[in-house]
Amino acid sequence: MADTLFRSAELIEPGDLVLYHGSIQASHGLWLAIPCPCHICRAIDALGLADVRFALIDPWRERSGPYHARRESITRSAACS
Numbered sequence: 001m002a003d004t005l006f007r008s009a010e011l012i013e014p015g016d017l018v019l020y021h022g023s024i025q026a027s028h029g030l031w032l033a034i035p036c037p038c039h040i041c042r043a044i045d046a047l048g049l050a051d052v053r054f055a056l057i058d059p060w061r062e063r064s065g066p067y068h069a070r071r072e073s074i075t076r077s078a079a080c081s
Helices: 002-009 039-046
Strands: 016-020 029-035 053-057 074-076
Touching (some): 016 053
Antiparallel strands (some): 016 029
């Protein structure tokens, strides 16, 4: 039961602030996460596969963020707690 509670605390909801720490080093930092809107990611989601990907949006709208970000590449910000 403790594992289930721990995993639910890590869920990322659309619009959550996240820290990106993936392979695109120039994009490391704070972003808003939304489900990736590309047709490939939507098709994967429609099939019910567990490989959820995110598009990252700059909270200040100053730069464009990475798309197709894996769940493993982002961490939910403590500001969402």
